[in-house]
Amino acid sequence: MKLNKQIIKKLIGSVKATHEDELGCGECFDEIHEFAEMELLGKSPEKAMPLVKEHLEKCGECREEYKALLKAMENLEVYQ
Numbered sequence: 001m002k003l004n005k006q007i008i009k010k011l012i013g014s015v016k017a018t019h020e021d022e023l024g025c026g027e028c029f030d031e032i033h034e035f036a037e038m039e040l041l042g043k044s045p046e047k048a049m050p051l052v053k054e055h056l057e058k059c060g061e062c063r064e065e066y067k068a069l070l071k072a073m074e075n076l077e078v079y080q
Helices: 005-017 025-040 050-058 060-074
Strands: none
Touching: 025 050, 025 060, 050 060
C-alpha cells in the first residue's frame, strides 16, 4: 500500500480517536455474543457495552464476525 495524504490523515485520525480503556479484537470477540444476544432480546447493548459498540464501529473484521453471529443467532428458536 502506498501512503498518500489521505491515508496518512486517516491513520492520524485513528490514533487520535483511541483511548486508554479501548477494547482490542480479542476482548471484543469474547463479548460479541452477549452484545448480539442483548440486541436480539430488544435490549440496548450499546448502552450496556459501549466499548464493544465502539470497537465494532472501528473494526471491520470484528464487525463482520458480529454480523455473521447475529445472523446465525436470529435463526435459533430462542430468539424467534
